[in-house]
Amino acid sequence: MPREITAYSNPLIKRVRSLREKRHRREEGLFLAEGLRILTEARESGRLPVYLFFARDSAAHPLVRALVADVEAAGGEAIETVPDILSKLSGKDNPQAVVGVFEEFAVDLAALDRSTAKIWLVAERLRDPGNLGTILRTGDAVGAGGLILIGECVDPFSVEAVRASMGALFTVPIVQSGWDDFLAWLRGGPGQLVGLSLDTDQHYREARYAAPTFLLTGNEAQGMPADYAQACDVLVKIPMLGKADSLNAAVATAVMAYEVLARA
Amino acid sequence: MPREITAYSNPLIKRVRSLREKRHRREEGLFLAEGLRILTEARESGRLPVYLFFARDSAAHPLVRALVADVEAAGGEAIETVPDILSKLSGKDNPQAVVGVFEEFAVDLAALDRSTAKIWLVAERLRDPGNLGTILRTGDAVGAGGLILIGECVDPFSVEAVRASMGALFTVPIVQSGWDDFLAWLRGGPGQLVGLSLDTDQHYREARYAAPTFLLTGNEAQGMPADYAQACDVLVKIPMLGKADSLNAAVATAVMAYEVLARA
Structure with a gap:
């Protein structure tokens, strides 16, 4: 079951928000991706976020449900939240329905x-x-x-x-x-x-x-x-x-x- | 002779800075363009700014001198200023050497x-x-x-x-x-x-x-x-x-x- 975060002051929110800066991405080995289209592309390519944030009112969307199910099955965490916090994470006034935190990857x-x-x-x-x-x-x-x-x-x-x-x-x-x-x-x-x-x-x-x-x-x-x-x-x-x-x-x-x- | 503005509080600086917003552009019929390359392109295309801001330490650059001369000859105003104010006008940490305020134009x-x-x-x-x-x-x-x-x-x-x-x-x-x-x-x-x-x-x-x-x-x-x-x-x-x-x-x-x- 997804947990719920509705407070800006939650430490995870602060941590995820810090990934907008390169220094924090390098430290954590994590990055942000947002939007149902991009996260679905990731899922179909076999990449799932370690944290998935989604807006309560989009929880019923089939693609959101599929993401939540796959993230939880893979050991990641799905977190229900409010539009204001999604805005804060994505840095946009009109936030996307979902924001994911992914592990960085690289190819030699x-x-x-x-x-x-x-x-x-x-x-x-x-x-x-x-x-x-x-x-x-x-x-x-x-x-x-x-x-x-x-x-x-x-x-x-x-x-x-x-x-x-x-x-x-x-x-x-x-x-x-x-x-x-x-x-x-x-x-x-x-x-x-x-x-x-x-x-x-x-x-x-x-x-x-x-x-x-x-x-x-x-x-x-x-x-x-x-x-x-x-x-x-x-x-x-x-x-x-x-x-x-x-x-x-x-x-x-x-x-x-x-x-x-x-x-x- | 170019006048000099070094104070943020100068009303012209505030007015020019407001042109970053569409509402103010429409009210004034003016817009901002920055950088020697773009302003030189404008000059060669026959468009000169009504206000030209340039950094003191680039005043000797031949393209800046050409712009200043043409702007003044056309009745516009060339204004010498400091990098901090150019930053404020252009919204960039590394400001361009010149910022121009142009009249909007349109073609039918x-x-x-x-x-x-x-x-x-x-x-x-x-x-x-x-x-x-x-x-x-x-x-x-x-x-x-x-x-x-x-x-x-x-x-x-x-x-x-x-x-x-x-x-x-x-x-x-x-x-x-x-x-x-x-x-x-x-x-x-x-x-x-x-x-x-x-x-x-x-x-x-x-x-x-x-x-x-x-x-x-x-x-x-x-x-x-x-x-x-x-x-x-x-x-x-x-x-x-x-x-x-x-x-x-x-x-x-x-x-x-x-x-x-x-x-x-």
Whole structure:
């Protein structure tokens, strides 16, 4: 039976709320995800929260009931609460019906099997959590094998990244790696490294792509370092007809990913 | 000569800061844009702020000097200030070197010349300011004739939308319209209305596009209403290989826009 918490001062509420900060996520190894759609995606991917908070008036919803049952069967705790506390946990005025606390997870580079997908996404020094989440969401859509984060990227378990991923955080494997380790691993097997560049005449719709293709997305403000570009097997450009010289990082990744999906 | 403001309590600082709220933007007909890149884009597009705030230690930067000179020549006011006040104006811990206050502008549907571009972007009930700004940025890149906002969309002059547009707010014409008015205008001349749908077998890479193409993007959570879909000349689908059934709205718009750019 779910217990009930209706007091802000409850220590668990304070603790869960602190997971909005990276420092506390690292200390606890836990992160927050919210909303029935994302939590159901997690459940279907075999990931259940250790704590599940749900609003009393959504307790009868079939997807909430399924979550509560599975969480309790797996040894987690389901907690009935009030909208105000859900607001406090999610940091939104209109809270979602459910908030889950999950254990962080990570995949090792060595555990990736590059033969399982024709597209892999690689991002270096990505700084915006919305971009990271959106890239995961696109990764899910194109059937990417995973997202490899190089260098100092924003935390994929931040509330904003999880939210923007719309659940893809649970379906697309995420690896964190240094550049040298990644490059050594990449060159230990088949794989084409493709990067976007302003300094090439190779149109992205005319380049040849060969699976598995690793699409490298550079930092939002600076793009990728010159030596990363030199390590690419193919550099391509996306035409820019306006005043600006770059696209949003998540948009550029998606345009490239769908091109490769159609032609690799 | 620029005047100097270093006190938070200055009435102009309070007034400018209030423009972070939509209500105050509507009352004043003014909005905020920040950052040297975006303000330079604005200047090159012929739009100058009525107030320009800049940090003392960036006063010598050639682009800041050019902005100050042009703003003063146009009758606006350049104001030297301190980083703390720039932070307060922009709502960011690491403030940009410049913040500008611009007069809002709008374009009438009747003023659009559809023969000037092969792609036009149309969004209905777009709710996320980051998505709106990102769609503008993509619009600039594909040479879109404009962005037509249908129904209750988020304010394109919000701080987040302006920031995500990276200056495209100043280069891509924006029209706000009702659906019926838009449709009447559209059918008064050549133009193909293209929408994304889950209920079609028409692959987006196989459909035929004919310029001018009007790309319709629906609400982030609900997509477009059935009668909007029925009004489309072509409905297409983008393949979704994963668990999710949709892409981020700005991503879907970009994938479609680049497809049309290559083939219309």
